[in-house]
Amino acid sequence: xxxxxxxxxxASRFNHLQGLVAVPPGAALAINALLAIRSPGHSVLSTPLxxxxxxxxxxxxxxxxxxxxxxxxxxxxxxxxxxxDARAAGIFIAIGLVWFGVVIGFQxxxxxxxVGLGAAFGGIVLANAKRYGxxxxxxxxxxxxxxxxxxLSLLGLLPDTPTGKLSSQSGLNWxxxxxxxxxxxxxxxxxxVLVRTMRSAQVAGGSAV
Numbered sequence: 001x002x003x004x005x006x007x008x009x010x011a012s013r014f015n016h017l018q019g020l021v022a023v024p025p026g027a028a029l030a031i032n033a034l035l036a037i038r039s040p041g042h043s044v045l046s047t048p049l050x051x052x053x054x055x056x057x058x059x060x061x062x063x064x065x066x067x068x069x070x071x072x073x074x075x076x077x078x079x080x081x082x083x084x085d086a087r088a089a090g091i092f093i094a095i096g097l098v099w100f101g102v103v104i105g106f107q108x109x110x111x112x113x114x115v116g117l118g119a120a121f122g123g124i125v126l127a128n129a130k131r132y133g134x135x136x137x138x139x140x141x142x143x144x145x146x147x148x149x150x151x152l153s154l155l156g157l158l159p160d161t162p163t164g165k166l167s168s169q170s171g172l173n174w175x176x177x178x179x180x181x182x183x184x185x186x187x188x189x190x191x192x193v194l195v196r197t198m199r200s201a202q203v204a205g206g207s208a209v
Contacts, residue, residue, distance in 0.1 A: 005133045005134070006133070006134060006197055007197065007201060008132075008133055009132050009133040009134030010134070010193070010194060010197045010198065011075065012077070012078070012081055012132050012133075013132055013134065013136060014072075014075040014077075014194070015075060015077060016136055016190075017136065017190045017191070017193060017194040018064065018065070018068045018190075018191070018194065019137075019138055019186065019187035019188060019189065019190030019191035019192075019194070020061075020064040020067070020068075020187060020188075020191050021061045021062070021064045021065060021068075021187070022061060022138055022183040022184075022186070022187035022190075023061065023064075023183065023184050023187040023188060023191075024056075024057040024058070024059075024060035024061040024064075025054075025057045025058050025060075025061045025180075025183060026057075026179075026180045026181065026182070026183025026184040026187060027057060027180065027183075027184050028053045028054045028056065028057025028058070028180070029044065029054065029057070029176055029177075029179065029180030029183070030176075030177050030180030030181050030184065031053055031180075032044035032045070032050045032053055032054055032176070032180075033173050033174070033176040033177035033180060034177060035047075035049075035050060036050070036169075036173040036176075037170070037173045037174065037177065040160065040169075040170070041169060042169075042173075043169060043172065043173065044173065044176050072194075072198050084128075084131065088124050088127070088128060091124065092120060092121060092124050095120045096117055096120065099113065099116045099117065099120065100113055100117075103116070109153075109154060109163075109164030109165075110153075110164055110165060110166050110167055110171075111150045111151075111153035111154040111164045111165075111166050112150070112154055112164070113150075114146060114147075114149065114150030114153070114166060114175075115147055115150035115151055115154065117146060117150075118143050118144070118145075118146030118147030118148075118150055119143075119147055121139070121142070121143040121146060122140070122143035122144070122147065125139045125140050125143050134193070136190060137186050137189035137190050137193065138182075138183065138186030138187050138189070138190045139186070140186065141182040141183075141185050141186030141189070142179065142182045142183065142186060144182070145178040145179055145181070145182035146178075146179070148178065149166070149174060149175050149178040149179075150166070152174075153165070153166050153171060153174075158170070158171065158174050159174075161174060
């Protein structure tokens with residue numbers, strides 16, 4: 001039997017669970033970051049090839065939107081979900097600004113600022129999970145990646161990167177690699193949640209008929 005809470009979660013977050021949209025851009029970002037890491041001093045957009053890879057990734061991600069509409073239809077979110085999302089975004093931005101003000105004011109390591117930002121984002125994700133009845137795995141994975149790369153930098157475990165200096169070119173490349181991989185993994189996980197729930201609902205509906 002299909003879990004009613006899971007159905008409500010998927011129905012309310014349908015547009016946010018279309019995870020395959022994030023997979024090609026995430027893969028493109030990760031590929032470019034790897035290319036940049038292999039060439040010291042380069043960034044994810046240092047060459048025309050990298051720019052092309054990123055552009056193709058973005059377009060490929062957008063191409064999945066019609067797939068979801070054809071397969072599962074279209075859902076218009078209730079106004080209250082938009083209000084809650086806007087409120088959550090506002091809270092996150094306010095926390096981020098205050099936290100980075102503290103980091104700059106007390107001259108704390110850059111990576112500590114990222115750890116705090118990742119923790120704040122993770123808190124918002126968990127609050128949304130409690131509110132909607134399910135965890136959006138893409139956002140949870142991204143929060144973990146932000147926090148994790150900050151911790152690795154803080155501990156001096158990122159190769160060719162000064163301890164705590166994520167604003168260096170090498171630090172940025174490692175950060176973008178982590179974020180790209182998080183989009184790929186989290187996007188696939190969100191897609192699986194959506195597909196399994198919708199197919200189970202369709203099977204249950206057919207059995208009822």
